[in-house]
Amino acid sequence: MATISSLGVGSNLNLADLLSKLQDAESQPLVALQNKAKSYTSKLSAYGTIQSALATLQAAAKKLGDPTLFQSVTGTPTVSGILSASATDASAAGNYTIDVSQLAQAQTVVSAGQVDSKTAIGNGKITIDFGAVTGGTFDAATGKYSGSTFTADASQPTKSITIDPTNNTLEGIRNAINGANAGVTASIVNDGSGTPNRLVLTSTQTGEKSSMRISVDGDASLQNLLNNDPAGTQNLKQTAAAQNAKLNVNGIDITSATNTVKEAIQGATLTLVSTGKTGLSMKENTASAKTAINDFVKAYNSLQSTAKTLTAYDADTKTAAALVGDNTLRTVQTRIRQAIITPQAGGANDMKVLTEIGVSFQRDGTLAVDSDKLDKALANNLKGVANLFSSATGSTAGYGKQIDALVDDVTKGALKVASDGVTATIKELDTQYDAMQVRVDATVDRYRKQFNQLDVLINTLNNTKTYLTQQFDAMSKQSK
Structure with missing residues (x-):
């Protein structure tokens, strides 16, 4: 179609x-x-x-x-720079007199200097545990205890670290201690002397129970570097003692293993910054x-x-x-x-x-x-x-x-x-x-x-119409 x-x-x-x-x-x-x-x-x-x-x-x-x-509850000290305070218990509201005599501190010990931090020292197993040092005396010049007792803290786990030819340099020992998550942070300090490289160990926790006792089972050179028992042989020099924070609140003596002191005032948290005496107003x-x-x-x-x-x-x-x-x-x-x-x-x-x-x-x-x-x-x-x-x-x-x-x-x-x-x-x-x-x-x-x-x-019809019209017109002309 x-x-x-x-x-x-x-x-x-x-x-x-x-x-x-x-x-x-x-x-x-x-x-x-x-x-x-x-x-x-x-x-x-x-x-x-x-x-x-x-x-x-x-x-x-x-x-x-x-x-x-x-x-x-908001705490406002009368002397700035000593502490801050906050509470989530309205019962803590009141006025207090606080004397901070000592801040909590982590122990730091330092090794004897080494000529090169990349030279092999020795192999063995390092064991670190923590506790409190009591009694005896401490010589600040030598950084060593005399006649003291070390009491291990059972709540803090003992950690062992293996030192072998892959990590027996001062740098390797530092890295091994840091990688072991042993509660100790290790670093190397250069003191500029002839044997400048010294291993510095700092407990990650504050408080008098954070003193370190380090024993080495292995080569004598490694023992001579790290063996350190506050109640015995001490090859490390203590430069900062493990100690608790000490403060007095309204005439009451308080100790804390950290500088964040909770519940000294019921329901409140005191954050100690420095030693000193201040008033404290706790208001709802x-x-x-x-x-x-x-x-x-x-x-x-x-x-x-x-x-x-x-x-x-x-x-x-x-x-x-x-x-x-x-x-x-x-x-x-x-x-x-x-x-x-x-x-x-x-x-x-x-x-x-x-x-x-x-x-x-x-x-x-x-x-x-x-x-x-x-x-x-x-x-x-x-x-x-x-x-x-x-x-x-x-x-x-x-x-x-x-x-x-x-x-x-x-x-x-x-x-x-x-x-x-x-x-x-x-x-x-x-x-x-x-x-x-x-x-x-x-x-x-x-x-x-x-x-x-x-x-x-x-x-189609239009076309047909046109055709027929033409035919009729032609026929008409012929008849004329």
């Missing part, structure tokens, strides 16, 4: 335009499906926005639900609690603002936001507000509602904070404020804990069910669209074929 390359050419009719209009008409169901899918996509996006706002609220609530937030840190409460209020108000935007209706343009009339969002808002206004259980003198600390609802549904009232509550009854928001492990009391659990429930429950339902609807609409597209394409293709046949037919 003859075909026409462009619709309408053969018939001189505007068939292409007609086909385009028919295609538009047939595609109207597709447009409707697209618009419907777009509205559901907007709804799904809106649920995501709500979920994000809920996550911010939950994070703020979780922080308030942690009792340690209200137990922070209410600033972090106040910030957390304000952050919670901001997060709640942000959720309300987000919900208002997503449920707005523009009367001028007659357009509705994605969640207008949405029951899921309304349920979430109602449950959270109900939780916030429900009084906490407690004794007769306990705080039970947020208005007692200056947090109250406004006419527009948002929360506002009376800063002065909140400051007063934090200053006069920090424990009461803490109980209003938090509770011990295993308890569900406190607005912080309750809102945290509630958001978790609605996010994994109602909001997830709603989001999953919308997602399923979008997938179903996509399936319907694909099926409808196939039908529309088939219908338009049928129209195109029919129009092509019409075009060919009319073109």
Whole structure:
């Protein structure tokens, strides 16, 4: 069958335009499906926005639900540079006089000098253990003990290190000790003398029980370099003694193996920096609690603002936001507000509602904070404020804990069910669209074929008409 390359050419009719209009008409169901899918996509996006706002609220609530937030205590020394202090127990609050007479220190010992750090010394097995040196005397000039006793500390493991031809130089011994994680740090110091290379060993722990005892089973040269028993043969010179920190807190003497002293003041940690005497004021840190409460209020108000935007209706343009009339969002808002206004259980003198600390609802549904009232509550009854928001492990009391659990429930429950339902609807609409597209394409293709046949037919008829007209005209001329 003859075909026409462009619709309408053969018939001189505007068939292409007609086909385009028919295609538009047939595609109207597709447009409707697209618009419907777009509205559901907007709804799904809106649920995501709500979920994000809920996550911010939950994070703020979780922080308030942690009792340690209200137990922070800040220490302020009267003399700087001696110590710093912090606490996570409000019972540490108070004023203290502290005299640091000695800092904790790790032992350091130094070997005799060697001409070359790369020359082989000897082979053997080095054994290092730790303990306390007591009694006797210490000669600072020689760096050695006399008449002392070494008592090993069973809590610190003994470590053995093998020295062989692969590592029997001073550098090799240094590397072997460092690689053994033996509780000792080894280095080489050059003192500029004729035998300048000296092995320096420092215990990785401070405290009087961190003194080293080193024994060597092997070549005499290796023994002569490293054998060191504070109660016997000492081939190493001590340049820093293992010692505890010593301090006095309000007239009570305290010792510590480290310069981080815990529980000298109950619930507090003192970090010693230098010796000296200072006063220390430990005060409850209410600033972090106040910030957390304000952050919670901001997060709640942000959720309300987000919900208002997503449920707005523009009367001028007659357009509705994605969640207008949405029951899921309304349920979430109602449950959270109900939780916030429900009084906490407690004794007769306990705080039970947020208005007692200056947090109250406004006419527009948002929360506002009376800063002065909140400051007063934090200053006069920090424990009461803490109980209003938090509770011990295993308890569900406190607005912080309750809102945290509630958001978790609605996010994994109602909001997830709603989001999953919308997602399923979008997938179903996509399936319907694909099926409808196939039908529309088939219908338009049928129209195109029919129009092509019409075009060919009319073109044929026009050609026949032209031929017959010519024949009749010729016959008429001949008859004349």
